[in-house]
Amino acid sequence: MPASTGDPADPTGAVASPTSPPASPAESLRLIDAQRKQAARAFFGTPVPILALWGVAWTLGFGAYYVTAADGHHLPAWVAGVVLALLGAAATAASVVQFVRQRRGLRGPSPSVAARYFWSWPIATLAMAVFDLGLDRQGLPGSVQSLLWSASFLFVAGLLYLAGGVLFGDTVMFALGAWTVVVAGASTFAGVPGNFAVLSLAGGGGLLLAAAVLRPRFRPARGA
Amino acid sequence: MTAHDPLPELDPVIHAQPRLRIVVALATLNAGDRVAFPRLQQLVGMTPGNLSTHLRKLEEAGYVAVEKAFRRRTPVTWLSVTRTGRRALEDYTWSLGRLLNAAEPQPAPQNPPAPAPSEAS
Numbered sequence: 001m002p003a004s005t006g007d008p009a010d011p012t013g014a015v016a017s018p019t020s021p022p023a024s025p026a027e028s029l030r031l032i033d034a035q036r037k038q039a040a041r042a043f044f045g046t047p048v049p050i051l052a053l054w055g056v057a058w059t060l061g062f063g064a065y066y067v068t069a070a071d072g073h074h075l076p077a078w079v080a081g082v083v084l085a086l087l088g089a090a091a092t093a094a095s096v097v098q099f100v101r102q103r104r105g106l107r108g109p110s111p112s113v114a115a116r117y118f119w120s121w122p123i124a125t126l127a128m129a130v131f132d133l134g135l136d137r138q139g140l141p142g143s144v145q146s147l148l149w150s151a152s153f154l155f156v157a158g159l160l161y162l163a164g165g166v167l168f169g170d171t172v173m174f175a176l177g178a179w180t181v182v183v184a185g186a187s188t189f190a191g192v193p194g195n196f197a198v199l200s201l202a203g204g205g206g207l208l209l210a211a212a213v214l215r216p217r218f219r220p221a222r223g224a
Numbered sequence: 225m226t227a228h229d230p231l232p233e234l235d236p237v238i239h240a241q242p243r244l245r246i247v248v249a250l251a252t253l254n255a256g257d258r259v260a261f262p263r264l265q266q267l268v269g270m271t272p273g274n275l276s277t278h279l280r281k282l283e284e285a286g287y288v289a290v291e292k293a294f295r296r297r298t299p300v301t302w303l304s305v306t307r308t309g310r311r312a313l314e315d316y317t318w319s320l321g322r323l324l325n326a327a328e329p330q331p332a333p334q335n336p337p338a339p340a341p342s343e344a345s
Contacts, residue, residue, distance in 0.1 A: 024327075025320040025321070025323040025324040025327065026324055028244070028320050029317070029320050029321070029324065031241065031244070031245070032244065032248050032317060032320075035244075035245045035248040035249060036248050036249075036251075036252055038249075038267070039248065039249040039252040039267060040252045042267050043252060043253060043259070104260075104263060105259055105260035105262060105263030105264075106253075106257065106258070106259055106260070106263065107257070107258045107259075107260075107302060108253070108254070108256045108257030108258050108304075109254065109256045109257060110253070110254045110256075110257045111257065
């Protein structure tokens with residue numbers, strides 16, 4: 001070992017390292033930090049693209065509903081339905097792909113928690129749809145149906161974001177959930193088509209804002 | 225080893241860069257979580273042979289737990305960092321910080337230059 005012993009007679013008073021590392025300590029610390037960030041990104045992924053995609057889907061989808069309902073039927077309402085369905089399908093597909101890729105080759109308590117959280121989404125959403133259908137069957141007026149369906153789905157999403165914030169100790173996610181349930185609840189007071197404007201701007205906007213706030217935290221490590 | 229080394233010794237097991245990166249990557253997982261060999265290999269970007277060699281050294285030191293299992297008749301190797309390994313990484317990072325501070329010019333050192341503090345090295 002070519003360990004240079006600290007020279008007590010060193011006139012500068014600098015302490016020579018007894019075991020000079022090949023890389024400087026600063027460099028080693030940088031390496032540790034970069035590797036840690038890279039691993040965290042690979043294992044836990046980033047919620048930013050998924051939040052942004054859902055934000056775009058809600059904003060444009062409900063925006064389309066608002067436009068078709070508000071502006072004297074220049075556009076048929078089904079166009080809005082197609083816009084929301086397509087964007088929602090794209091966001092769902094992206095969520096599933098990310099989940100599957102992240103889970104690959106991992107086992108233990110945390111991946112199990114993540115899996116249960118993931119499955120909560122389709123379970124809760126489908127149950128909500130059944131609930132809404134059941135009410136529809138009792139003969140709800142069209143305007144109430146529209147208020148119910150749009151608000152209930154956003155409400156479920158908000159509750160799940162709240163749960164995600166609790167599970168993963170994420171303040172931004174929790175705040176997004178709190179905001180989303182409030183927006184969903186308030187949207188029914190706006191009536192049709194005002195509710196669509198509320199869901200588009202406040203609901204979708206909340207998601208986009210959360211994505212923007214979280215972005216710096218999940219930026220890839222420099223040089224990696 | 226003297227009782228009062230002026231600077232900490234760096235753990236030779238993880239002083240090797242590839243092993244340091246392996247332990248750092250495994251330590252990002254929560255306690256009790258494991259990663260399959262191919263996934264870790266992809267993450268650290270090493271050949272299977274290279275990774276195996278380093279993992280054996282880490283296992284011998286008690287830093288990494290290697291668990292062989294079967295999933296649908298295919299052997300899977302699950303890897304995780306042990307408590308010893310986590311502590312070793314923490315100590316190593318702490319030591320680096322101390323070395324870094326020592327390398328910077330200190331305005332007023334706590335100890336005046338003692339006569340030959342580390343003779344037995």
